């Protein structure tokens with residue numbers, strides 16, 4: 001079974017189910033879907049053959065808002081108000097974070113994402129060169145941004161600019177087509193307008209994405225209006241940060257005019273329902289307005305300290321339920337749209353292809369267990385995926401035609417769990433001694 005993970009040739013998935021039909025999926029040496037249909041196996045001489053019987057093939061999921069290495073902080077502080085949680089639990093620990101911590105924390109995140117069907121993620125954190133190393137090892141896709149925070153201080157801004165430039169050139173030097181850099185202005189309340197403008201210009205010059213938090217809390221909006229006389233989305237727009245390359249996370253407290261602005265600018269809005277509910281931000285993203293005005297609404301988990309899982313299968317359900325509950329509409333965000341958020345919309349946000357299982361698309365493919373209880377009976381695949389299954393139904397994962405997990409085995413899993421657990425323990429120890 002080891003060759004399945006190291007093979008770099010063509011792949012055939014024989015007899016998998018897509019939308020109720022049994023088909024073969026041919027993948028060429030470049031990791032592109034070369035054909036989907038009945039009986040392809042008779043003509044296609046693949047280096048690796050994967051048995052697709054009792055498997056539902058779906059596009060790989062895309063997590064558009066993470067702080068991956070925060071897996072090390074999973075369960076360290078829960079059930080607290082946002083500010084207390086940050087100042088008493090998260091920041092004191094993060095002050096002791098090392099590059100090795102980020103490497104093992106990101107590897108643990110990649111493992112968890114692969115095991116729950118995610119093939120690409122949009123990450124913002126620190127020591128991102130080490131995050132890049134982890135992603136390179138694990139074989140999935142990522143867009144990596146250094147979390148730029150200047151707190152209005154010109155000296156700090158210069159340091160953040162240098163850190164951002166260093167990450168972007170480092171990622172480019174890797175030459176790994178699965179790993180991209182983005183600029184990561186943390187938010188309007190942690191980055192000055194000067195910092196935001198620099199980020200927008202640099203991202204445009206480099207042709208790369210912008211990853212930002214937007215209107216997570218009501219306080220952010222109230223403070224922004226008091227300080228700048230405008231709401232957060234308008235401030236971001238003034239600084240040039242709203243573009244088709246921008247992913248704005250949370251977007252809970254947007255008004256309708258801001259939703260229209262995001263739509264006009266072609267922004268991707270990352271919905272993070274579990275994090276928003278856990279931290280009680282007290283308003284759900286206005287999905288209906290964003291959709292109506294043409295924004296690209298995608299899905300994310302946020303970091304593991306505020307979720308505490310990276311399982312995007314679960315997140316689809318949270319999104320569909322939260323929208324219905326918050327806006328009092330049982331027809332809002334139906335299952336098919338939730339799946340599209342986690343696949344097509346996410347792929348569009350990160351520029352990783354169409355996010356569909358179609359000829360010519362990258363072979364980012366997830367095989368689900370069709371015999372799992374959550375898939376029995378199988379009246380509607382999307383319904384089962386969103387409302388019944390979690391990541392435990394994921395059996396096999398391919399990214400760009402490369403097998404990352406097969407029959408729930410991921411190479412190196414034991415070492416990752418052991419090293420990440422040790423890194424988390426040591427991190428808490430260092431913080432206690434300080």
Ligand SMILES: [Zn+2]
Pocket residue numbers: 065066067213249302303
């Ligand atoms: Zn976040």
